[in-house]
Amino acid sequence: MADTATRAWDPAEHLDSEEDMAAYLEAALEDGDPALVTAALGDIARAKGMTRIAREAGLSRESLYKALSPNGNPELATILKVVSVLGLRLHATPAPAKLPG
Template sequence: MIKTTPFDASEYLTSDEMIAEYLSLTLEDENPEVFISALGDVAKAKGMVQIAKASGLSRESLYENLRSGSMLRDETVQKILKTFEAKLVAGSSKPADAA
């Protein structure tokens, strides 16, 4: 019998570069819950208690905001990203040579 364990992305988010790439890729998905889930993965990797303290949110509020179906406010996203030392950056989805 083969035993499997659920995949946990937070176990692989071991560097700031990996975290930045992961968050950037999730922003490309049209489903906003993918990004919210990714924020939760990063918070778990960094330590929920530390992220809660650094963001000024209670641990319960952090969990509530990062759960599936939450309507995460931009202000909260910015607080959380600041604790990761990350920021959102907009770019063009149009290829550079398509003028």
Template sequence: MSKKLRNHDEIVFEQMQNPEMAKAYLDVALEEYEQDGDIAFFLEALRNVVEAREGMTRLAEKTGLNHQNLYQVLSPEGNPELRTISLILHHLGYRLSVQPIQS
């Protein structure tokens, strides 16, 4: 019996179907942003969750955001406004929150 190998993206997208896994993934990406100040990793993680859970087209329809702008906002060069990030997260079933820094 032969075992089919799956690539990394397939595994990540499968895991993003689980809301808790997607939350943990986004949390790690946000922590990385806090450490190095480069938002590209967080935007890539958010884009991966969008693609796995909704798809860009469906999310654009649900949020009223322009499809092409959504791709641009979630690109490594994207510079989204806080309200755009909040809107995207809301439609994925999440919200932004503030937490104390653990020492």
């Protein structure tokens, strides 16, 4: 059997529009996993240019990479700055009612 060449899939390479980026972040938020939300923000920032995003957010590129890595734990203030610079908006909606026990 012949070996199949593979390469890592990078979501940042497929985030071509503002709508794609917003939908990607929305899906991560709906999942509810903080690490996934952080990683999604990192993917979007890389798609838009991490250096520019860091500069406009008032952060160093290195600290932004670290904060938005899958193991990062950014402060809410950092997330809000990055979301704003990315041209996105977070919003809240009522969660569906939980069914009794």
